Amino acid sequence: MANTGLQVMGLVLGVAGWAFGILVCAAPWWRVSAFVGDELVVSQVLWEGLWMTCLSQWGRLQCKVYDSGLALSGSAQMCRGLSVLSLLLCLLALPLSVTGLKCTRCLGDAHETKARLGRVGAALFLAAAFFFLLPVCWTAYVVIRDFYDPNVAAPLKRELGPALYLGWGVAVLMLVGGALMYLGSASPGVPALPVFGKGTKGNPPSTAESKPEKVFV
Numbered sequence: 418m419a420n421t422g423l424q425v426m427g428l429v430l431g432v433a434g435w436a437f438g439i440l441v442c443a444a445p446w447w448r449v450s451a452f453v454g455d456e457l458v459v460s461q462v463l464w465e466g467l468w469m470t471c472l473s474q475w476g477r478l479q480c481k482v483y484d485s486g487l488a489l490s491g492s493a494q495m496c497r498g499l500s501v502l503s504l505l506l507c508l509l510a511l512p513l514s515v516t517g518l519k520c521t522r523c524l525g526d527a528h529e530t531k532a533r534l535g536r537v538g539a540a541l542f543l544a545a546a547f548f549f550l551l552p553v554c555w556t557a558y559v560v561i562r563d564f565y566d567p568n569v570a571a572p573l574k575r576e577l578g579p580a581l582y583l584g585w586g587v588a589v590l591m592l593v594g595g596a597l598m599y600l601g602s603a604s605p606g607v608p609a610l611p612v613f614g615k616g617t618k619g620n621p622p623s624t625a626e627s628k629p630e631k632v633f634v
Contacts, residue, residue, distance in 0.1 A: 422601070424601035427539065434589075438503065441583050449462060449578045453564075468483065469481060500552050510538040510539075514534075517532065536603075539598035546595060560576065
């Protein structure tokens, strides 16, 4: 029997991952300037994101959107595209998952169809988690590689920004939400009970347990 509690919990986690994913994608805190070597100028901090860069100087923050997306490197464009694709998959999974909930009245009593929609929505959440995890991990790899590369000048070295850590958390939310949504919609045979239901319906007695009727001649 499908579990409505797992479905609702999976949907909540998936929506939370989608909302936080929008913030992470738009935030300019993917990479931050690193102070290494003999560099003593710490009054300026440069933040870099997918869409803009911000310069913090003496408590003042100035941000500027990239002039041209085509002028960015191939890896930056790939990270942009994968992040947007992940968010679009979550947006598509949201109505499908809501329609597939057993506690809703969408599609009437078509329980098998609702379960299939729930599983499709769960698969979209899982795919969104994968596509969101790729740019986060790739950016972290590039930052760490350049940081330990002796050929990269010290002013060009970067450190992991807080948006990367939040991005890993977003991917986990989408992944767990999609898994719970799929498990809750795994068995479409019997409709799930309401979350706040008070009673259950018992199964009808089997014919094997019924007493045979006596025939009098």
